Amino acid sequence: MTAVMTAGLAAAVATAVGLGVLSGVGREPEATTAPRPTQATTHALATTSDSTSDKPLAGKVVVIDPGHQLGNSRFPSKINRLVDAGGFKKPCNTTGTSTNSGYAEATFNFKVAKVVQRRLKKLGATVVMTRKANRYDRWGPCVDFRGRLGNKLKKQQLGADKSRAGTRADLKLSIHGDGSAAGNRGFHIIVSTHKTGHRATSKAYAKRTRAALWDAGFKRSTYIGGGTALSFRGDLATLNLSRIPAVMVELGNMRNAKDAKQMTSAKGQRKYGRALVRAIRAQLEHG
Ligand SMILES: [Zn+2]
Numbered sequence: 001m002t003a004v005m006t007a008g009l010a011a012a013v014a015t016a017v018g019l020g021v022l023s024g025v026g027r028e029p030e031a032t033t034a035p036r037p038t039q040a041t042t043h044a045l046a047t048t049s050d051s052t053s054d055k056p057l058a059g060k061v062v063v064i065d066p067g068h069q070l071g072n073s074r075f076p077s078k079i080n081r082l083v084d085a086g087g088f089k090k091p092c093n094t095t096g097t098s099t100n101s102g103y104a105e106a107t108f109n110f111k112v113a114k115v116v117q118r119r120l121k122k123l124g125a126t127v128v129m130t131r132k133a134n135r136y137d138r139w140g141p142c143v144d145f146r147g148r149l150g151n152k153l154k155k156q157q158l159g160a161d162k163s164r165a166g167t168r169a170d171l172k173l174s175i176h177g178d179g180s181a182a183g184n185r186g187f188h189i190i191v192s193t194h195k196t197g198h199r200a201t202s203k204a205y206a207k208r209t210r211a212a213l214w215d216a217g218f219k220r221s222t223y224i225g226g227g228t229a230l231s232f233r234g235d236l237a238t239l240n241l242s243r244i245p246a247v248m249v250e251l252g253n254m255r256n257a258k259d260a261k262q263m264t265s266a267k268g269q270r271k272y273g274r275a276l277v278r279a280i281r282a283q284l285e286h287g
Contacts, residue, residue: 060125065175097255099254100257130146149172
C-alpha cells in the first residue's frame with residue numbers, strides 16, 4: 001500500500017517471518033478462473049531459445065524492494081520524518097496495510113521478495129535488497145533510500161563479483177500489497193511520471209510484469225488503471241529517485257477476501273514470486 005494508514009492497525013499484526021521451503025521449479029496448476037493470456041501477452045514473455053546457460057542472468061544486478069517494515073508502526077517519529085521524494089518532501093515511510101485478519105503487508109512483501117531473490121540468484125543475478133529483515137524491532141529504510149539504491153552500486157552491496165561497483169543496477173522491483181475497499185481486487189503496476197529514470201523501459205518492464213502475472217492466473221485490478229492494470233504516478237519516491245528502470249507492483253488488495261487468500265498462503269506467495277522473476281528475466285534478456 002502506498003498511502004498512510006493508522007499505526008495501530010499494523011501494530012496489531014503479528015506474523016513472524018519464516019521462509020517457506022521452496023519446492024520445485026515447475027509451474028503450479030492455475031488456481032483461478034482467469035482466462036488464458038492472449039497471443040500478444042504470451043509473446044511478450046518469450047525468452048531466448050539459445051539461453052542454454054544455467055546462469056542466464058550472470059553479471060546482472062537487480063534491486064528488490066520489499067515495501068515497508070514490520071516494525072514501522074512502533075517508530076512513528078522515525079517514519080514520519082520528511083525526506084526528499086523527487087523534488088518534494090514525503091514521510092520517510094508508512095506502516096503499510098494488512099488483511100482483515102491482521103496479516104501485515106510488510107510480511108507479504110518480504111516473503112514474495114525472498115522468493116524472487118532466491119530464484120534470481122539461482123539464475124546467476126546479483127540481488128540487492130532494500131531491507132534484509134522483517135522484524136517488529138526495525139523500521140524503514142526511508143523511501144529516498146529505497147529510491148536511490150542501485151543508482152551507484154557499492155562493492156559491499158555486491159557478492160563475489162565486484163566488477164559492477166560504481167555502475168548502476170539493471171532493474172528495480174518494489175513489491176507491495178494494496179489496501180482498498182473489500183469489493184476491489186486484482187494487481188496493478190505503477191510507473192513514475194517523472195522525467196528522471198527510464199520511463200520507456202520502465203513501462204515496457206511494467207507490461208512484461210502484467211503479462212507474467214496474468215499468465216500465472218492473477219487478475220488485473222478492477223479499480224485502478226481502467227482495465228489496463230497500469231498506473232502512472234508522480235508521488236512515489238521509490239520510483240522518482242531511481243535512475244534505473246523501475247516499477248512498483250501492488251500484487252493484490254489485501255482487504256479483498258479472494259486476494260487475501262492468495263497473498264497469505266505460501267503457495268500463493270511462491271506463485272507471485274515466480275511470475276515476477278519471469279518478467280525480470282524477460283526484461284533483462286530482451287531489454
Ligand atoms: Zn505498500
